[in-house]
Amino acid sequence: MEAIDFEALETALRRCTLQLAARLLDQQFNRDHSDYQGSSLPCACGRRARYVERRWKGFHSVVGELKLERAYYYCWECERGFCPRDRTLGMDATSFSPAVVRMIGTVGAMVSFQESSDLLTELAGVAVDAKQVERTAEGLGKEIAENERVHTEPLDAFPLPQTLHLGMDGTGRPRAGASAERHARVVLGDGAVWIWNIADDPFVGCHADRRPLSRQATLERSRKSSLRSHQPTNCSVGRTPERRTR
Numbered sequence: 407m408e409a410i411d412f413e414a415l416e417t418a419l420r421r422c423t424l425q426l427a428a429r430l431l432d433q434q435f436n437r438d439h440s441d442y443q444g445s446s447l448p449c450a451c452g453r454r455a456r457y458v459e460r461r462w463k464g465f466h467s468v469v470g471e472l473k474l475e476r477a478y479y480y481c482w483e484c485e486r487g488f489c490p491r492d493r494t495l496g497m498d499a500t501s502f503s504p505a506v507v508r509m510i511g512t513v514g515a516m517v518s519f520q521e522s523s524d525l526l527t528e529l530a531g532v533a534v535d536a537k538q539v540e541r542t543a544e545g546l547g548k549e550i551a552e553n554e555r556v557h558t559e560p561l562d563a564f565p566l567p568q569t570l571h572l573g574m575d576g577t578g579r580p581r582a583g584a585s586a587e588r589h590a591r592v593v594l595g596d597g598a599v600w601i602w603n604i605a606d607d608p609f610v611g612c613h614a615d616r617r618p619l620s621r622q623a624t625l626e627r628s629r630k631s632s633l634r635s636h637q638p639t640n641c642s643v644g645r646t647p648e649r650r651t652r
């Protein structure tokens with residue numbers, strides 16, 4: 407067999423296959439008018455929204471761009487419109503398909519928004535700019551927080567331990583609630599200087615220690631430190647002795 411650029415071949419085949427799949431999806435959905443459910447539908451405001459027309463909208467999916475025609479209803483009372491099909495497909499508040507949203511959530515939780523955008527384009531062929539990654543990831547975060555708020559027991563329902571271990575990393579840092587003020591706190595960093603520099607923002611009066619420690623050693627040192635001091639708001643690892651710089 408002659409030498410061929412197999413990477414170019416497989417990349418081109420994937421692109422063509424996905425384009426074909428997108429067209430098939432387009433046709434399948436746009437032929438189906440079952441999302442028209444009569445001249446009016448109940449609106450979230452309690453009134454009735456009236457059918458207006460079928461409207462087009464572009465969506466980003468894992469097989470490419472989709473242009474879908476959906477039945478559009480408009481409520482003159484609350485002046486809002488909606489498409490029942492968007493709700494059915496899980497795309498009523500976004501132009502991304504559920505699979506794309508899942509991809510964004512996965513990469514957005516691991517790398518920066520810009521890197522996420524680059525990875526989605528490079529690996530999945532889905533063009534999502536960094537700002538869209540940010541908005542979608544933050545939307546997912548709010549959904550998760552709300553879900554946890556509804557479905558998990560409040561912390562106040564359990565007695566707090568004497569020492570709270572709080573992890574800090576590049577994606578955020580925890581805030582101490584009022585109920586945690588009575589307890590010793592230990593901040594675990596991964597050795598990055600910036601973590602140590604900001605560790606005392608939420609924990610004023612942290613013990614100064616800049617020596618690199620393993621996670622286990624950090625835990626042990628912190629445990630001993632807090633046991634010795636018996637200071638209720640003491641925490642170890644974090645504050646630098648000199649003035650902090652960012």
Ligand SMILES: [Zn+2]
Pocket residue numbers: 449450451452453454455481482483484485486
């Ligand atoms: Zn309404």
